[in-house]
Amino acid sequence: MSSVGELIQEKALFFYKFLRSPGQIGSVTPSSKFLARAMVEPVSWDEVNSVAELGAGTGAITKYIRTVVKADTRVLLFEKDPVLYRELRFQYAQYGCYRDACRLQYVMNQEKIEQLDCVISGLPFFNFPQTTRDHLLDEIIASLKDGGLFIAFQYSRQMKKQLAGRFDIEEIKFVPLNVPPAFVYVCRKRGGQ
Numbered sequence: 069m070s071s072v073g074e075l076i077q078e079k080a081l082f083f084y085k086f087l088r089s090p091g092q093i094g095s096v097t098p099s100s101k102f103l104a105r106a107m108v109e110p111v112s113w114d115e116v117n118s119v120a121e122l123g124a125g126t127g128a129i130t131k132y133i134r135t136v137v138k139a140d141t142r143v144l145l146f147e148k149d150p151v152l153y154r155e156l157r158f159q160y161a162q163y164g165c166y167r168d169a170c171r172l173q174y175v176m177n178q179e180k181i182e183q184l185d186c187v188i189s190g191l192p193f194f195n196f197p198q199t200t201r202d203h204l205l206d207e208i209i210a211s212l213k214d215g216g217l218f219i220a221f222q223y224s225r226q227m228k229k230q231l232a233g234r235f236d237i238e239e240i241k242f243v244p245l246n247v248p249p250a251f252v253y254v255c256r257k258r259g260g261q
Contacts, residue, residue, distance in 0.1 A: 099128040099190060099221070102245040103252070107188055107219055108132045110239070110254045116185040118142040120211070122169040122204075123190035124156055125149075133188070134160070142181055146172070170200070172207040183213040189220040193227050205234055214259035221250045231255055 099107075107129050111119075113136040124130050124145040137143060143163040147153040150167075157165040166175050169191065176184070187208050193201050208218055218235055220227075221243070231237060235255035243250045 098126045099250075100243075100246040101128075101132075103221060103243045103250050104129045104132040106241050106243050106252045107190075107221060108136055110219060111136070111186055111217060113137055113141075116141055118144075118181050118184045119186045119188065120144040120146065120172060120184055121188045121190070122146045122172075122208075123148075123192075124165075125152055125190060127156055127159055129188060129190060130156070130160055130163075142179065144172075144175060144179065144181075144184075146175075170203055170207060172211050176211055184211045184216060185213060186217045186219070187212060189218070191220070193220070193222060193230075194224065201230065205230070209234060209257060212257040214257060216257045218255040218257065219252065220255070221252045223248050223250055225251055227253070 116137065117140075119133065119137065119141060121130055121133060121144070124147045130145060133143065143160075145156050145160060145163050145165045146167070146169040147156050147165070148167055148169070153165060153167055164175070164179055169189075176182075189208075191204065193204070196204070212218060220231075225240070228237070228240070231253055236258055237253060237255050239252075239254040241252040241254070243252060
């Protein structure tokens with residue numbers, strides 16, 4: 069199949085998944101290349117030994133991660149949707165793929181990874197109940213090394229206060245060339261540089 073055909077199929081699948089579970093998927097279309105680049109650009113990839121991507125979806129950001137990580141970087145992908153999860157496991161067989169980002173610490177123990185240098189997230193935090201948001205953020209903070217990066221995109225600035233209470237927000241980038249336009253939060257875990 070041509071890359072145009074694959075792109076159309078990917079967008080159709082994503083739209084279908086959004087219609088079935090808008091609270092879990094969060095968007096009608098996969099992340100644009102502009103958003104994917106904005107998510108990976110703030111990271112010093114030559115210093116990253118382990119990274120997790122939460123809400124990897126169709127792999128729109130994962131394919132950019134694959135181009136920048138070192139050959140020995142440990143990559144963990146999380147995707148709740150069973151169809152998208154299976155596709156990620158197939159496309160990115162070299163990475164650990166898991167279903168539940170709320171079990172990040174457990175997965176790291178299974179993978180024998182002590183701490184992550186970076187967590188990249190496409191999860192629609194504002195769509196989740198507050199208890200789920202709190203649990204996910206607790207897992208992320210516990211997983212990151214001091215001074216580690218947490219980079220998340222959201223479709224509004226509604227998570228700014230909650231993220232600022234837990235991280236140092238270094239930058240919020242607006243990415244207009246995405247459907248819908250997105251904000252990229254570049255956050256650092258307190259306790260190191």
